[in-house]
Amino acid sequence: MAAWTITKLSRSTKIPQATLRYWERLGLLPRAARSHAGYRVFPPEAIDYVRFVRKSKGLGLSLQQMKRVLEMARHGRSPCPEVQEWVVAKLAELQKQILTLQKLERRLSILRRSFVNHGAAPDNSQDLCSLIIGLPEEKRFRERNSCTEKRRPDTECERIDAS
Numbered sequence: 001m002a003a004w005t006i007t008k009l010s011r012s013t014k015i016p017q018a019t020l021r022y023w024e025r026l027g028l029l030p031r032a033a034r035s036h037a038g039y040r041v042f043p044p045e046a047i048d049y050v051r052f053v054r055k056s057k058g059l060g061l062s063l064q065q066m067k068r069v070l071e072m073a074r075h076g077r078s079p080c081p082e083v084q085e086w087v088v089a090k091l092a093e094l095q096k097q098i099l100t101l102q103k104l105e106r107r108l109s110i111l112r113r114s115f116v117n118h119g120a121a122p123d124n125s126q127d128l129c130s131l132i133i134g135l136p137e138e139k140r141f142r143e144r145n146s147c148t149e150k151r152r153p154d155t156e157c158e159r160i161d162a163s
Contacts, residue, residue, distance in 0.1 A: 004042040006032070010049045013050045027067055028053055029055075 010017045021040075025031045029049045056066045060062035065086055072079040132138050 003033075004043060004046050005035075006040040006042065009042055009046055009050070013047070015050060023049075023063075025068065026063055028063065059087065060094075061086060121150060 004012070007018050008021055009015075010020055012118075013020075015139065024032060024040075029046055030043050032042045035041050052070075053066060056069070061069075061083075065083075067113070069079040069083060113121075132141075
């Protein structure tokens with residue numbers, strides 16, 4: 001198999017050339033030789049390293065962790081125990097994020113139902129979201145809409161006070 005110019009490797013993998021150069025500087029790609037014109041020329045196995053980086057990224061490994069894996073392998077040590085630790089830690093982190101997202105989903109669903117129950121049209125700029133109650137913007141909103149005097153029945157002011 002022939003060597004890869006950075007342009008050919010970039011096109012083939014759909015990885016920007018700048019990214020490939022960065023990965024090379026980090027040691028994630030083999031050091032490219034230079035052609036007589038000064039172009040980077042990667043060995044045929046460079047494509048395997050790109051696949052390794054993509055696969056590692058898909059598992060959530062950082063570039064530094066990938067570098068550590070390669071360094072260990074190059075020194076004849078198995079990176080598997082460390083990778084296992086990283087995977088376990090990443091899984092725990094992911095499970096925590098899922099719980100956080102589920103709580104957020106429940107809160108957003110409740111908030112959406114409250115908008116529907118109060119008849120607030122999503123595009124009505126007169127509607128005051130409960131998120132700003134207690135902020136200076138709420139006071140300005142009330143003043144701008146005469147809420148402080150409660151002159152208008154069944155206005156946004158009453159909907160705010162009912163919240």
